[in-house]
Amino acid sequence: MIDTLTQLAQGFAIALTPVNLMWCFIGVFVGTAIGVLPGIGPALAIALLLPLTYKVDATAAFILFAGIYYGAMYGGSTTSILLNTPGESATIVTAMEGNKMAKKGRAGAALATAAIGSFVAGTIGTLGITFIAEPVVNLALKFGPADYFSLMILSFVTVSAVLGSSAVRGLTSLALGIFLGLIGIDLQTGQPRFWFGVTELSDGINVIVVAVGLFAIGETLYLAAQKKSDTPPEVIEIKDSIFMSREDWARSWKPWLRGSALGFPIGAMPAGGAEIPTFLSYFIEKKLSTKPEEFGHGAIEGVAGPEAANNASAAGVLVPMLALGLPTSATAAIMLSAFQSYGITPGPLLFTQQPQLVWGLIASLYIGNVMLLILNLPLIALWVKMLKIPEPLLYGGILMFATIGTYGISQSVVDLILLYIIGGLGFLMRRFDFPTAPVIIGMILGPLAEQNFRQAMTISQGDISVLVTRPLSLSLLLLSALALLGPQIWRLMRGRRVA
Amino acid sequence: MSTRRDVLKTLALTSSAAAIPALWSGAAFAQAPGALQIFVPAAPGGGWDSTARTIEMAMKTDNLAKDFKFEHAPGAGGAVGLPKFLSTKKGAADALMVGGMVMVGSLIANKSPVSMKDLTPIARLTGEANVLVVPAASPIKNIKEWVEAFKKEPGKMSVAGGSAGGTDHILMGMIGRAVGVEPKAVSYVAFAGGGPATAAILGSQVACGTSGVGEFVEHVKSGKMRALAVSGGARVAGVDAPTLKEAGIDVELVNWRGVFGAPGVTPEQQAALVGLVEKMAKGPTWQAELKKKDWTDVYLGGPAFGKYLDAEITRITGILKDLGLAT
Numbered sequence: 109m110i111d112t113l114t115q116l117a118q119g120f121a122i123a124l125t126p127v128n129l130m131w132c133f134i135g136v137f138v139g140t141a142i143g144v145l146p147g148i149g150p151a152l153a154i155a156l157l158l159p160l161t162y163k164v165d166a167t168a169a170f171i172l173f174a175g176i177y178y179g180a181m182y183g184g185s186t187t188s189i190l191l192n193t194p195g196e197s198a199t200i201v202t203a204m205e206g207n208k209m210a211k212k213g214r215a216g217a218a219l220a221t222a223a224i225g226s227f228v229a230g231t232i233g234t235l236g237i238t239f240i241a242e243p244v245v246n247l248a249l250k251f252g253p254a255d256y257f258s259l260m261i262l263s264f265v266t267v268s269a270v271l272g273s274s275a276v277r278g279l280t281s282l283a284l285g286i287f288l289g290l291i292g293i294d295l296q297t298g299q300p301r302f303w304f305g306v307t308e309l310s311d312g313i314n315v316i317v318v319a320v321g322l323f324a325i326g327e328t329l330y331l332a333a334q335k336k337s338d339t340p341p342e343v344i345e346i347k348d349s350i351f352m353s354r355e356d357w358a359r360s361w362k363p364w365l366r367g368s369a370l371g372f373p374i375g376a377m378p379a380g381g382a383e384i385p386t387f388l389s390y391f392i393e394k395k396l397s398t399k400p401e402e403f404g405h406g407a408i409e410g411v412a413g414p415e416a417a418n419n420a421s422a423a424g425v426l427v428p429m430l431a432l433g434l435p436t437s438a439t440a441a442i443m444l445s446a447f448q449s450y451g452i453t454p455g456p457l458l459f460t461q462q463p464q465l466v467w468g469l470i471a472s473l474y475i476g477n478v479m480l481l482i483l484n485l486p487l488i489a490l491w492v493k494m495l496k497i498p499e500p501l502l503y504g505g506i507l508m509f510a511t512i513g514t515y516g517i518s519q520s521v522v523d524l525i526l527l528y529i530i531g532g533l534g535f536l537m538r539r540f541d542f543p544t545a546p547v548i549i550g551m552i553l554g555p556l557a558e559q560n561f562r563q564a565m566t567i568s569q570g571d572i573s574v575l576v577t578r579p580l581s582l583s584l585l586l587l588s589a590l591a592l593l594g595p596q597i598w599r600l601m602r603g604r605r606v607a
Numbered sequence: 608m609s610t611r612r613d614v615l616k617t618l619a620l621t622s623s624a625a626a627i628p629a630l631w632s633g634a635a636f637a638q639a640p641g642a643l644q645i646f647v648p649a650a651p652g653g654g655w656d657s658t659a660r661t662i663e664m665a666m667k668t669d670n671l672a673k674d675f676k677f678e679h680a681p682g683a684g685g686a687v688g689l690p691k692f693l694s695t696k697k698g699a700a701d702a703l704m705v706g707g708m709v710m711v712g713s714l715i716a717n718k719s720p721v722s723m724k725d726l727t728p729i730a731r732l733t734g735e736a737n738v739l740v741v742p743a744a745s746p747i748k749n750i751k752e753w754v755e756a757f758k759k760e761p762g763k764m765s766v767a768g769g770s771a772g773g774t775d776h777i778l779m780g781m782i783g784r785a786v787g788v789e790p791k792a793v794s795y796v797a798f799a800g801g802g803p804a805t806a807a808i809l810g811s812q813v814a815c816g817t818s819g820v821g822e823f824v825e826h827v828k829s830g831k832m833r834a835l836a837v838s839g840g841a842r843v844a845g846v847d848a849p850t851l852k853e854a855g856i857d858v859e860l861v862n863w864r865g866v867f868g869a870p871g872v873t874p875e876q877q878a879a880l881v882g883l884v885e886k887m888a889k890g891p892t893w894q895a896e897l898k899k900k901d902w903t904d905v906y907l908g909g910p911a912f913g914k915y916l917d918a919e920i921t922r923i924t925g926i927l928k929d930l931g932l933a934t
Binding site for chain 2: 151152154155156158159162248249250251252253293294295296297298299300305307308310311378379428432433434435436440441442445448449450451453454455456457518519520559563566567569
């Protein structure tokens with residue numbers, strides 16, 4: 109502990125030099141900007157900056173990259189809330205309640221709870237990296253494919269929180285999402301599935317393309333189809349203060365903490381990722397909320413929790429990277445390739461061989477978080493003004509923004525065609541009252557569940573009992589059953605007592 | 608300075624050797640010491656991109672070429688980029704595409720209508736051997752014990768590696784064939800990349816695993832994995848394990864990367880590019896980068912590389928058929 113604190117102090121001494129502070133600031137600034145843009149994610153931004161590693165020293169480069177990484181997690185929520193256009197896959201859930209809040213004139217509160225929640229979660233996550241990296245990594249390695257499959261089952265339960273009025277419609281959306289997730293070359297056999305001979309489809313469809321298509325394009329088409337030309341364009345009124353009220357604070361702080369507690373460990377798991385904790389957080393907040401009826405209409409808990417979960421998972425992803433040299437996300441993989449250009453081999457010995465670099469990086473994460481909060485809070489007033497743009501212009505802008513962003517993902521025309529096909533689908537779904545969120549959940553979870561199940565079956569030689577003989581897997585399955593059936597049983601029991 | 612003049616001389620010689628210098632040559636050679644456009648059929652940040660960036664850096668530092676234009680066409684292990692390169696760069700003598708062994712398998716998996724044989728071979732540059740490892744806690748101590756256990760019950764010997772049909776899977780198929788186990792019987796568990804595969808091995812979720820030496824070497828050094836054998840022609844420094852051939856398994860496989868020219872360039876233009884790349888590959892900057900990045904130098908230039916490529920395509924197609932992944 110004392111040892112850790114001494115090293116952290118040395119890390120701060122490195123991170124607080126004017127040059128490194130400058131890199132940290134550039135990083136969080138660029139990160140916020142690319143987070144705002146749909147399509148360009150932190151992985152691509154860092155990849156494009158890799159040639160920089162020939163010019164600046166290792167510590168400065170990693171401080172810059174880490175700033176971009178954290179910044180992107182902050183920025184991603186902005187467009188989700190304001191324009192229903194998620195910039196990163198981990199902020200898709202934020203769009204669900206956040207955009208509803210913005211439509212009710214509460215964009216300021218939504219952006220503030222996202223920014224402060226990100227700060228809280230980022231700081232908790234960084235504390236986690238500092239003090240409990242090793243036990244967390246050891247726990248994460250205990251998860252095998254069978255356990256991941258059960259974690260996916262637990263995550264599928266979260267769909268029940270976004271099903272909407274009709275279970276049949278919700279499950280139809282979910283099935284569509286799972287189908288979209290299956291498109292592309294199958295990892296276990298190397299064979300393309302549902303690709304219709306289009307080579308561009310063999311890597312699968314990017315979930316951002318689907319999210320932007322369903323949410324932003326579909327919504328815009330729906331509104332355009334509804335509006336009569338003689339009605340004057342409507343401007344969203346900004347109600348109350350642009351910041352958070354006392355009630356908002358009271359309803360936000362617990363979701364921040366719960367989101368962080370979910371995000372950090374799942375982010376640290378090699379196949380955990382950033383999306384699953386946001387789904388779980390949304391589900392938990394809906395279940396625990398005193399006002400569950402507000403969910404689907406702009407509940408602040410539904411922004412606070414998932415946003416915190418997403419930022420804490422970003423910190424979690426750095427744990428296996430720094431502790432073991434394991435890249436568990438695209439961004440981590442590219443950061444590791446930057447280590448290589450310095451002739452540094454990341455691995456279990458990194459902490460002992462490169463203490464300056466590692467602790468300087470960790471210290472800069474604390475500093476970057478503070479910078480991001482300072483950078484983002486004043487920006488809220490500016491962002492909110494964007495909603496004063498008359499709707500036809502605003503939605504025209506969203507279409508353009510979504511199109512450019514999608515093209516930015518891989519400069520592929522196929523992606524653009526897909527975007528508009530899915531946008532048309534989103535319009536029809538909206539028109540016939542099918543919920544769109546289950547599509548995204550199915551698309552992310554479906555292939556993960558499938559691959560983990562098949563990996564587990566290969567390892568166990570087809571013995572399905574591994575799902576219940578492994579303690580971790582069994583606990584997760586029991587939790588899923590409890591989350592799904594618990595409320596019903598509870599209601600039945602209460603109903604009987606009343607009768 | 609002398610290097611620059613040498614290159615100019617080579618370039619001048621080769622261009623005048625061509626009976627009618629093509630249109631590009633005037634433009635490209637005017638900007639001495641030369642301009643190149645590099646095509647990367649993958650996203651920025653990956654192995655092919657890093658090869659391309661290192662080529663740029665080495666050529667600039669050693670004054671072999673000054674202007675570089677990059678183009679990325681990511682997707683499907685190169686199967687998206689290759690047709691694009693073949694059609695848009697036809698006859699462009701200043702175009703280089705980075706690619707490698709992985710692409711051979713990807714093209715087969717994607718049932719691609721184009722082939723790497725349509726490219727103009729320039730040079731094989733780097734190669735990385737695979738290493739076969741077991742978790743530190745495994746009862747298997749060496750390659751001999753591994754082969755025995757594998758032959759006895761191949762189903763129980765689950766192997767973690769990258770995507771199906773990739774280098775790791777191909778290697779396991781070859782080993783299976785060499786020791787008398789049906790390649791299809793290999794209990795291969797594909798993971799999405801080296802990170803998740805490493806995690807599965809460290810957590811003892813699988814019996815063994817294979818990947819490029821670079822992916823596992825630090826875990827072997829720290830004692831969390833035990834290396835059983837390496838797949839290259841020679842042992843690897845820092846890894847205490849024999850080659851497969853030394854262990855009596857007649858398999859040699861390296862995951863190579865190289866550069867290719869556009870289709871339709873003349874033999875003279877090909878020779879000029881080979882000369883340029885060879886100068887770079889033998890130059891001090893490239894050699895220093897190889898050491899820094901732990902890449903093995905497997906330079907093989909021009910027509911010899913073309914022959915090697917043909918042999919690789921035949922060999923890999925054969926093993927993918929045995930694995931049941933190709934028809």
